[in-house]
Each structure stands twice: as C-alpha cells, then as structure tokens.
Amino acid sequence: MTEPSDGATAWEAVFRRSYPSVYRALVAVLLDTELAADALQEAFAEGLRRPPASDHALAGWLFRVALRRARRIRGFGLPLRLDEVVGALREPEISAETDALLDRLQAGELLRLLTRRQRAVVVAHYYLGLTQQEIADALGVRRGTVGATLSQALQHMRRGGTHVI
Amino acid sequence: MSSDLRDLIRNDLDRIPLPPDERWTMRRARRRGFIGVGVAAIVIALVVAASLGGGQALQALRDRIESDRASGGVVAPGDDYVYVSDGGPSPLGTPTQGLQTIAMPGGQSVGRLIADTYVGTAYEGGLMGIRGDRAFLPVAMSAAGDDYDTYLQEVDLSRGLGLRRISLGSAPAPRALQAELPGTPVFPAATAVSSDGTSVWLVRDTFDHGRTTVVDRFDAQTLSPLAHVILSSSGSGAVRSRAIALGPDRLAVVRYHYESMNLVAADWYFLDAQLRVIASYADDNAHRLPASGACAADVEASPANAEWLVLCSDPSLFSDGALLFLDSSSFTITASVSLPREQGFALGMSVAVDNTVYVLTGRPVVARIDPRTHRTIDARPVIQARSWLDQLIPAVVGAKSPGGPSAAFSPDGRYAYLAGPPDQWWGSLATIDMREAKVVAHTSAFGAIGAVGLSPGGERLYALATDRTGARRIVLLAPDTLRSVAQSQPIANEPSGIFAVRTQTQTPKQAAAGRGTAGPQPTPHRFAAGSPGAPDERHPGTHRWSGG
Numbered sequence: 001m002t003e004p005s006d007g008a009t010a011w012e013a014v015f016r017r018s019y020p021s022v023y024r025a026l027v028a029v030l031l032d033t034e035l036a037a038d039a040l041q042e043a044f045a046e047g048l049r050r051p052p053a054s055d056h057a058l059a060g061w062l063f064r065v066a067l068r069r070a071r072r073i074r075g076f077g078l079p080l081r082l083d084e085v086v087g088a089l090r091e092p093e094i095s096a097e098t099d100a101l102l103d104r105l106q107a108g109e110l111l112r113l114l115t116r117r118q119r120a121v122v123v124a125h126y127y128l129g130l131t132q133q134e135i136a137d138a139l140g141v142r143r144g145t146v147g148a149t150l151s152q153a154l155q156h157m158r159r160g161g162t163h164v165i
Numbered sequence: 166m167s168s169d170l171r172d173l174i175r176n177d178l179d180r181i182p183l184p185p186d187e188r189w190t191m192r193r194a195r196r197r198g199f200i201g202v203g204v205a206a207i208v209i210a211l212v213v214a215a216s217l218g219g220g221q222a223l224q225a226l227r228d229r230i231e232s233d234r235a236s237g238g239v240v241a242p243g244d245d246y247v248y249v250s251d252g253g254p255s256p257l258g259t260p261t262q263g264l265q266t267i268a269m270p271g272g273q274s275v276g277r278l279i280a281d282t283y284v285g286t287a288y289e290g291g292l293m294g295i296r297g298d299r300a301f302l303p304v305a306m307s308a309a310g311d312d313y314d315t316y317l318q319e320v321d322l323s324r325g326l327g328l329r330r331i332s333l334g335s336a337p338a339p340r341a342l343q344a345e346l347p348g349t350p351v352f353p354a355a356t357a358v359s360s361d362g363t364s365v366w367l368v369r370d371t372f373d374h375g376r377t378t379v380v381d382r383f384d385a386q387t388l389s390p391l392a393h394v395i396l397s398s399s400g401s402g403a404v405r406s407r408a409i410a411l412g413p414d415r416l417a418v419v420r421y422h423y424e425s426m427n428l429v430a431a432d433w434y435f436l437d438a439q440l441r442v443i444a445s446y447a448d449d450n451a452h453r454l455p456a457s458g459a460c461a462a463d464v465e466a467s468p469a470n471a472e473w474l475v476l477c478s479d480p481s482l483f484s485d486g487a488l489l490f491l492d493s494s495s496f497t498i499t500a501s502v503s504l505p506r507e508q509g510f511a512l513g514m515s516v517a518v519d520n521t522v523y524v525l526t527g528r529p530v531v532a533r534i535d536p537r538t539h540r541t542i543d544a545r546p547v548i549q550a551r552s553w554l555d556q557l558i559p560a561v562v563g564a565k566s567p568g569g570p571s572a573a574f575s576p577d578g579r580y581a582y583l584a585g586p587p588d589q590w591w592g593s594l595a596t597i598d599m600r601e602a603k604v605v606a607h608t609s610a611f612g613a614i615g616a617v618g619l620s621p622g623g624e625r626l627y628a629l630a631t632d633r634t635g636a637r638r639i640v641l642l643a644p645d646t647l648r649s650v651a652q653s654q655p656i657a658n659e660p661s662g663i664f665a666v667r668t669q670t671q672t673p674k675q676a677a678a679g680r681g682t683a684g685p686q687p688t689p690h691r692f693a694a695g696s697p698g699a700p701d702e703r704h705p706g707t708h709r710w711s712g713g
Contacts, residue, residue: 012190019189024181028174037184044190107177115482126171127178151425156483157170159450159457 272653
C-alpha cells in the first residue's frame with residue numbers, strides 16, 4: 001500500500017481520514033465510547049504491524065479489526081471461545097455517558113432496540129455504506145445472514161421505534 | 166424507507182463527538198494495564214481452579230466409570246417403527262416428499278408413502294400434531310393443468326399401515342404463497358387429532374398468500390364433517406397455519422406471518438367444538454401473545470390447575486419470553502411467568518413428575534417454575550460436568566427453533582435430548598438432566614444429528630444421523646449414556662426429520678396380510694416401498710369430504 005520508508009506516516013494519514021466515520025460507527029454498534037476509541041486505536045496499531053492490502057474499503061477493514069479487538073477487550077483477552085462467552089455475559093451494560101449521548105440522537109433510540117450484530121449490520125450498511133458482501137466479510141458470516149439480519153433489524157425498528165422509517 | 170433511515174442514521178451519527186485528535190493513535194495505558202492485571206488474575210484463578218478441580222475431576226471420572234458400569238449402556242432394543250420425513254417440498258408437478266417407515270432395531274426401510282406428502286421441513290418445523298397412533302397427512306397428486314387432487318391419508322403408526330385416503334377435491338397450486346415463501350408445498354395444510362382420537366382437524370391456507378385459513382373438524386370414525394370456519398387476515402406477507410389439539414374437543418389454530426421469509430408474528434385462535442372462537446390473540450402486537458405470538462406449538466396441560474401451558478420466546482431475543490398459563494375454558498391468560506431474554510431462547514419445556522415445569526433455554530439455563538403458584542423457583546445455568554471450573558464458566562449449547570424437531574424430552578420430564586451439527590462443543594447430541602441442570606452425556610460420534618425421537622415410553626432414543634459421507638441412518642441409542650445399540654442401513658431419499666416413533670403392534674408380514682385389523686376400518690395396505698402412493702380407488706373406505 002505504501003513505501004516502507006514512510007509507511008507509518010502514510011498509514012496514520014489514511015487512518016485519520018477514516019477515523020471519524022469508523023469511530024462513530026463503532027460507538028453506535030458497541031454503545032461504549034471508551035471501548036470504541038480503544039478498539040479503533042488497536043486497529044491502528046494492527047495496521048502499523050500488518051497494513052491492509054490496499055486503501056480500498058479501508059473503513060470496512062478498520063471496522064472489522066476494531067470489532068474483533070473490542071470483543072477481545074471485553075473478554076479480558078481470553079482465547080476466542082472464552083472471549084465470546086465472557087463478552088456475551090458483559091454485553092448489556094451501557095455507560096451513562098453513552099446513554100446520554102444516544103438520548104440526544106433520534107437514531108439512538110432505534111439502535112438500542114437491536115442486538116449487537118443487528119446494530120453492526122445496520123450501521124455498516126447505512127452509515128459506512130458497505131455492501132452486504134463487504135459486511136459479510138467484515139463480520140465473518142455469510143451474505144445471506146447479513147441480508148436476514150438486516151431484514152430482522154428493520155422489522156424491530158419498525159415495530160419498536162416511534163419514528164417513521 | 167431505506168433512504169429515510171440512511172439519512173436519519175447518517176445525520177445522527179455524524180453528531181457523535183470525536184475524541185481529541187491526539188487520542189486517535191495514542192495507546193492508552195489504563196486499559197492495557199487493566200487487561201494485563203485482568204489476564205494475570207484470571208490465569209492465576211484458572212491455575213487454582215484447575216488444581217482444585219483436578220481432584221473433583223478424578224472423583225467425577227470414578228463416578229462416571231461407576232455409572233457406566235451400572236448402566237452398561239444396556240437398552241432393550243424393542244421393536245419400533247421410526248417414521249422419517251424425506252425428500253423436500255416438491256417442485257411443482259414432481260412429488261418428492263414422502264413418509265418412510267424404518268423398522269428398528271433391524272434397521273430396514275419397510276415402506277414409503279410418497280405423493281407430495283407434506284410432513285414438515287426443517288424450515289417450518291413439523292406441522293402435524295401427532296397424538297396417539299393415528300395420523301392424517303395432507304397429500305397432493307398432480308391432476309390436470311395446474312390443479313392438484315388433494316387428500317388426507319390416514320396412517321396407522323403402530324402397524325406401519327396406510328389406511329383410508331380421503332379425497333378433498335382438487336385445488337390449484339398456491340403460486341403466490343410459494344413465491345412469497347419458497348418451499349411451501351402444493352397443498353399447504355396441517356392436521357391434528359384430538360386426544361381421544363374422535364376428531365380430526367384440518368387447516369388449509371388458501372387464496373392470496375395463504376391469508377385465508379379454512380378450518381374443518383371431522384369425525385375420525387365416519388369422516389363426516391362436523392364444523393367449519395374461515396379465519397382470514399389482511400396485510401402483507403404470507404401465512405402458514407398449524408393446528409394444535411387441546412384435549413378432546415378444543416383446538417388452537419396458529420397462523421404464522423412471514424415477511425421476506427422471516428417469521429414476524431403469529432396469531433393464536435382458540436376454538437370450541439363447533440369451531441367458534443373462544444379467544445384470540447391476533448392482529449397486532451398489542452393483542453398478540455408475548456414475543457409477537459412466537460410461542461411453541463408444544464402446548465402442555467398444567468399438572469396443577471385447569472390450565473394450558475404455552476411457552477413463548479422471541480427468536481431474536483428482542484423481547485423477554487414468557488410461560489403463559491391459559492384458563493382451559495375461557496383461554497384467558499391467568500398468569501404469565503417472565504423468561505428474561507438474558508437467559509436465551511427457550512428451547513422447550515417439560516413437566517416433571519413432581520409437577521415442576523422445566524424450561525430449557527439456549528444460554529443454556531434451566532428455569533424451574535411452580536405451576537401452582539405461577540412463580541419461578543430458580544433458573545440455573547446448565548453445566549457439563551462436576552468440576553468447580555464448570556460452575557465458574559457455564560458451558561454454552563446451540564440453539565434451535567421453538568418446539569422444533571431437534572429436541573425431545575423424556576416422558577417424565579427429567580431429561581432433554583438436544584441434537585445439532587457436530588461442531589458444537591458438546592458434540593452433536595447431548596442428554597441434559599433438567600433437574601440437576603447438567604449435561605450428563607454428549608457425543609459427536611455419529612456425525613450431524615438432524616432430529617431425535619423417543620420411543621413412547623422413553624426407553625429408546627432414536628437419532629437421525631448423517632455421517633461424513635452424507636449417508637443418513639437411524640441410530641438407536643441408550644438415552645442416558647448415548648451409546649449406540651443399533652443402527653439402520655443408509656436411508657434413501659435424504660430424510661430430514663423424525664415424524665413419529667411408535668412401538669410395533671404387528672409384524673410387517675402380518676400387516677401386509679391385513680390380519681388383526683381392528684374396528685370398522687377399510688382394508689389397510691402397506692406403504693409401497695419406493696413407489697408412488699396408490700390412487701384412492703384402491704381403498705374401499707375412501708370418502709369424499711364435503712367440508713371446507
């Protein structure tokens with residue numbers, strides 16, 4: 001992607017360009033501003049060690065790596081399986097700061113109706129503009145699962161939200 | 166809608182404040198330090214736990230050996246008929262789905278009824294309500310043009326016999342419904358038989374996207390129509406219905422609403438003997454049962470009061486589930502016990518001999534509910550073994566759809582048998598002690614398990630297993646140890662589910678000769694092995710129903 005001599009600088013530059021959108025997407029998915037910042041910072045570090053193959057779909061790459069890092073942070077860095085178990089058990093808490101932030105957003109009410117996977121799919125699709133295939137690659141699921149999850153999320157928002165969507 | 170949502174999300178999320186620039190790429194010590202301490206603490210805890218658990222593991226091993234010696238994996242291989250549904254909902258004009266009879270423990274396929282016999286799929290679950298030894302299968306045979314001749318095929322499950330085939334007239338293929346919900350059979354119908362065997366109910370989804378459901382009740386002996394009603398709804402999506410017999414003369418009709426192939430809601434109607442609506446929970450979520458009506462069809466009678474137990478759980482865990490208690494006369498909700506969504510999706514329930522109701526969820530958790538007080542006694546995570554470590558970190562089992570074919574409960578309500586793909590940590594088959602909330606046996610020795618079924622007394626467990634070569638067999642297992650006792654030959658036509666298990670009351674040879682036929686039934690016939698079902702002219706007892 002970049003020349004070895006100025007690789008780190010170039011990587012930081014492209015990272016900073018994508019940071020705002022990916023950070024906001026992560027806040028919407030994780031419902032935790034601190035976790036979003038930490039996870040994205042770790043994705044930056046990951047990019048320093050092993051840069052993505054190209055700048056194309058960089059937001060998707062950062063989103064994917066940061067979500068994995070977030071899961072690991074939540075799971076205390078335990079191996080993958082235990083990560084999932086512990087992470088799942090710790091899922092429901094939303095910090096007061098994030099809660100207040102979501103209260104100020106119309107979309108916050110809708111996003112809180114969804115599971116984390118549903119939020120990830122909705123945000124990746126409608127905010128980051130990823131295709132269903134890119135979301136499938138990012139989340140490690142099949143494309144059909146993305147479509148079904150998106151459909152279920154819309155159903156939930158339609159039923160639970162007070163907004164006309 | 167999508168563009169509005171996109172705009173709303175974009176505008177709103179763009180208002181989320183960003184952290185200071187310097188924090189974007191700066192590693193924060195606090196979190197890392199916290200994690201480091203956390204990891205160190207957990208490693209220490211694991212070492213301590215493993216040390217402590219080691220002794221208990223040895224004890225558990227000794228107990229297990231002792232237990233195995235006591236049980237010896239011995240199960241008396243009784244003579245059962247295992248009915249498997251095979252094929253798939255047929256492509257138009259080519260009936261492929263069938264009901265196949267496997268005689269166990271010999272393991273031979275002794276008959277197959279085909280002709281687009283619809284007995285449920287993994288997608289929709291089993292749609293037949295089977296109680297007793299008689300089943301009535303909706304059957305469609307291609308007729309002229311786009312029409313199909315439809316029948317009800319009566320089956321004597323204990324003898325492996327097809328009995329009467331009752332003509333229901335011809336009907337066009339439900340093109341709109343099939344387009345909306347791929348896999349829908351050409352005869353989208355379901356049946357139920359009353360607990361005393363005197364009545365048969367038939368529900369048919371007709372007209373535009375199945376939104377008009379025709380319900381008929383027939384006398385099971387004379388096959389004369391007794392009552393008839395039509396339930397309909399408007400709106401979008403497709404509707405598939407099923408019937409649930411509630412005692413001798415009450416019926417629940419559940420109309421599942423699908424949109425974009427997703428189950429979005431279910432309407433419940435409770436009908437009396439004349440098919441008058443006693444109570445309904447339908448039309449919108451304000452009036453539906455909990456979880457948008459997503460309640461299991463395995464409705465149970467309360468062991469304590471004149472009530473029915475209905476288990477509701479939202480598959481996406483958007484809302485809490487509930488165990489409902491419905492008055493058996495008015496079908497009003499007399500009590501509701503909440504099942505928090507944090508416990509996971511409700512896989513099913515059983516009623517223990519001490520009248521406790523056990524609900525098994527996908528977390529997994531066993532919730533114990535007292536049907537007398539309508540209160541939760543406790544909810545305990547299911548553990549796999551006896552070590553202390555297992556209690557620290559509850560194991561996770563795979564989920565299934567509500568009341569689907571991949572779980573069975575022992576008649577005494579004590580044990581649950583869960584089936585699944587072989588990559589689950591617990592293997593593809595597990596026995597869970599509901600009282601102790603513990604996995605007592607699990608295995609993946611038989612490959613993927615598509616369905617499980619118990620002999621009527623619960624002594625023998627049958628699993629539909631698919632090995633690595635794709636061959637499908639029925640495996641007879643000891644329910645407590647999951648040791649294999651016998652298995653069938655590979656079964657043709659890709660069976661997908663276990664329809665029913667019944668103890669044989671007649672040998673195939675006797676059955677073929679038609680001896681011992683009880684009651685005023687017409688001449689029975691064996692299913693034709695591998696050949697299409699015979700036309701109704703072969704059955705002197707064939708009646709043409711005028712109902713519906």
